[in-house]
Amino acid sequence: MAQLPTVEDVARVANVSRQTVSNVLNSPEIVKPETRGRVESAIAELGYRPHASAQRLRTRHSSTIGIRLDPLSNGVSGSILDRYLHALTEQAALRGMRMMLFTARDTEDEIEQFRRLRDGADVDAFVLTGTFYGDPRIDWLISQRVPFVTFGRPWGEDMASPDHLWVDVDGFSGVYDATTHLLGRGLTRIGYLGWPAGSGTGDDRRSGWLTAMRERSGLPAADLEALMFVNDESVPTARRAMEELLKADFTLQGLVCASDSLALGAMMAVNEAGRRSFPIIGFDNTPVAQAVGLSSVEQRLDQVAAGTLELLMGATGRRVIPHGESAGGSGEPVHRLVTPKLVVRRSSHLAPVEEAGSTTAGNHNRKENQ
């Protein structure tokens, strides 16, 4: 088997030097067109491809972005990270970047992985998910000046810090739209089933409902308080909670939920109880929602991915911007807030209607925000 061709081989065939070949590849504008043509045909003739490891060794960057693949991504909403990953991989490829995966047992171990991957020049930047208040990973990355972006806002911390680039989905707006959608259908006593207070994401979503209800339901504050229900993220417990609710309160007219899991549980209880015209809207637009005809708020993960790369590499760049030299200085925003879109399906109609013919339906009500 013949050796793979190197710049040297190309140079010989094109009758130029190594460096000229390198220039044709990296800064073609400084090479005389005639020479460039000769080099380009030599490259094509030999089928030359740069040796990525040699480039990385010399340039000290890897064109690779690392992301932790979380082992506990099970459950109904587990596919969110995976869809994000799909979008990232695809869009990164368009900019000549690749995604590398790693796993870690815990946060401490993850920092150890950061160190290993950074020191080995394996990755140029990291994407973090599942961040939390006082997250030590973020402090470490900032102190080491390693470029990174988090998918998730630094709740309760400095959201405008130029050291911490982030992308997030505007949960407030999503739930606000969902609630408004039901209000627009003439309902007023719309409940909210969400997670216990204290999580940034959960509180954000709930306040979307609260704001919409205050603005348009006409209900007094005490009633709103009574329409706010709490449950942990689990289908069976949500189902049981909803069963109780339906027995106790016959005036409840519809429900907006913090997740598809909660919505699915509620939906099962509603069906069981025979309440056929009880609209429910979930959040995440998971495959389950699609399968059972549950209206849901869709996170536009392609836009989240696009925002992630924009923050890391600039609008069209093909390299990761060193930490600190990015948007902050030039006054551009250091974050992206993506507006989700409501996907309307059977479950949010007052009366049961025919479902769309295909499982890939659900593109109505599209808006091109952000």
Added chain:
Amino acid sequence: MAQLPTVEDVARVANVSRQTVSNVLNSPEIVKPETRGRVESAIAELGYRPHASAQRLRTRHSSTIGIRLDPLSNGVSGSILDRYLHALTEQAALRGMRMMLFTARDTEDEIEQFRRLRDGADVDAFVLTGTFYGDPRIDWLISQRVPFVTFGRPWGEDMASPDHLWVDVDGFSGVYDATTHLLGRGLTRIGYLGWPAGSGTGDDRRSGWLTAMRERSGLPAADLEALMFVNDESVPTARRAMEELLKADFTLQGLVCASDSLALGAMMAVNEAGRRSFPIIGFDNTPVAQAVGLSSVEQRLDQVAAGTLELLMGATGRRVIPHGESAGGSGEPVHRLVTPKLVVRRSSHLAPVEEAGSTTAGNHNRKENQ
């Protein structure tokens, strides 16, 4: 910011040569214990980590496995690939390997990516999913002697070819067990809802049902023929098909399905029709199945991942075995067939029973095959 330490720095501190440091890292047994100790403390003191790109350039292997992240992995069963990916990443890390992702528009483009990643010494091996009859990717990889393993059997081709290593889930056995489970509960007229004939996987699963029914249902062949139903992979159409079925045939007692999507559609039709004691079993054990209490056949993707790495790297190896030097020569099998396990939930009981308390239930009936 200080430069990262190199072997040179470690060597200086430990008062040895570069090569000795390298030996301590790569073949510690040939270094005198005393020297080794000195080098090891120098490594710890300086916090030295090998520069991965330099290693790759020199050794010409990358400790990285490539896998295509398929953009069309939506739908209920989409999480299969993702769960496999999780397992692979985790287990690969234990052997010092990493997973790198890439995307491709089509098969031809995927081969182009293979070439790029191989030539750039970016990856040592590939894992392929979604293989099909006459798959050109496989021919290319074999002809280029690039190590690879497919998740999926080469249906209709030489399954024992030492050039084509593969791992798969024994769908026959899974569906056989599911059917037997229902037969054991005293049912006989158990239907099978599967995909149109022609796909290896689909035919394999159906024959699991057919074999179990022939052995234990006591029904004549003509009846079995009539109990075999076909539908494409979609929840709504499965639901409609099941509605028709339930109207037409009141003797049907239960159903085994080729996928959770089909099972979910059937389940919805059954609930709608008020047939509360009609057992259904799906396949894939997706989050949806878990959420709605659908019994399902679980692919043990950790075992599939383990098998994949075993074929690529040997039982405990930390390097990819060059193409052709693997199992074939030493007479070991060149594939792994993983037996799935049936996860029993509400949906397969004759009478509705209480669901287990948590969404992570479903570990009964575990078997430790393979």
Added chain:
DNA sequence: ACCTAGAGTTTGAACGATCAAACTTTTGCC
């Protein structure tokens, strides 16, 4: 004709590791 600036190209060194071969020290045996 001479000089300079700039465009275009080449050369030598370096990135950080490992391989292969040479070299030095220890061990075992008579």
Added chain:
DNA sequence: GGCAAAAGTTTGATCGTTCAAACTCTAGGT
């Protein structure tokens, strides 16, 4: 003690690329 083999260690070259500086050539001004 002497000698050969084995064990342990060092040296020089190399992997394929890009950086930095040197070099050559052309065009334009004086």
